[in-house]
Amino acid sequence: DQQVKQNSPSLSVQEGRISILNCDYTNSMFDYFLWYKKYPAEGPTFLISISSIKDKNEDGRFTVFLNKSAKHLSLHIVPSQPGDSAVYFCAASAEQTGANNLFFGTGTRLTVIP
Amino acid sequence: KAGVTQTPRYLIKTRGQQVTLSCSPISGHRSVSWYQQTPGQGLQFLFEYFSETQRNKGNFPGRFSGRQFSNSRSEMNVSTLELGDSALYLCASSLGGDARETQYFGPGTRLLVL
Numbered sequence: 001d002q003q004v005k006q007n008s009p010s011l012s013v014q015e016g017r018i019s020i021l022n023c024d025y026t027n028s029m030f031d032y033f034l035w036y037k038k039y040p041a042e043g044p045t046f047l048i049s050i051s052s053i054k055d056k057n058e059d060g061r062f063t064v065f066l067n068k069s070a071k072h073l074s075l076h077i078v079p080s081q082p083g084d085s086a087v088y089f090c091a092a093s094a095e096q097t098g099a100n101n102l103f104f105g106t107g108t109r110l111t112v113i114p
Numbered sequence: 115k116a117g118v119t120q121t122p123r124y125l126i127k128t129r130g131q132q133v134t135l136s137c138s139p140i141s142g143h144r145s146v147s148w149y150q151q152t153p154g155q156g157l158q159f160l161f162e163y164f165s166e167t168q169r170n171k172g173n174f175p176g177r178f179s180g181r182q183f184s185n186s187r188s189e190m191n192v193s194t195l196e197l198g199d200s201a202l203y204l205c206a207s208s209l210g211g212d213a214r215e216t217q218y219f220g221p222g223t224r225l226l227v228l
Contacts, residue, residue: 002156032214043118043204043219044157051214089157098170099214100147100206104157 003027004092006105014113019077021108023090026071030092034102035064035075038087047088048075080112116141118207118220126226132193135223139186139207145169146188147217148180151202163188164210192225200227 005024013019021035031052036044050057050064050073057064063076077084087109091102119138127133139146147170148160159172163182180190186207192199202224206217 034216036219041221043206043221046216046218049214049216091157093214098162100145100162100208100217101159101170101172102147102149102157102217103159104149106156 002106003030004090004103004105006088006090006108008108009106010109010111012111012113013080015082016079019075019080019084019110019112021075021077021088021090021110023073023075023105024071025073025092025103027092027094027103028071029094029096030103031095032093032099033064033066033073034091034093035062036089036091036104037084038089038107044089077110080110082112082114085110085112118205118218120203120205120220120223122223123221124224124226126228127195128228129195129197131195132191133195133225135190135203135205135225137188137190137205137207137220139188139205140218143207143209143218144186145208145210145215146182146186147206147208148188148190149204149206150174151204151222152198152200157204160190195227197227200225 034049035047038044087107145164147162162170182188202222204222206219208215
């Protein structure tokens, strides 16, 4: 049973425009959310995180928004760059199941077109 | 600082055999978590070790086991391999404290079971 879902397997965006990647979750116990980026033949690289007590967290070009009532989070990348082309995973954890027990979505492949 | 390293990077085994994978965490990190990534299920949490003790466990059969040494290096063992065990096995390390910390992933070991 997939508790974290990324319903868009792929997304293409023009360079300089905004990329919006979406993620939904079902477990209301999740209280910490993360986004990872993965290039081929490499492990996932941490991008940004957000605690459930916040609804927005920003780090440079990356912003994560959390809507707890809708059990939805999104990652905004502005402006998008060709080097952002990768697979993006959202992940969630709950204190009850362990901070390092991350539940991952299946990923969205972002392609930024120059 | 050196990143998380995993050996071997690629492995081919046959059904019924067993396999041992190794993970060396970032220096100073005491927590090591293991994940399995398959095309159908995405990234799934196997278990976490902290200070040589299993601190958390996912929903995998007992054929999957692990251990951690005093230097925080960790090994994962899969016995009686099945075709469905073919996957990318990722380990991630973190400091291991109580606060939510970033997990840093290694490049993974790709296992093919024939």
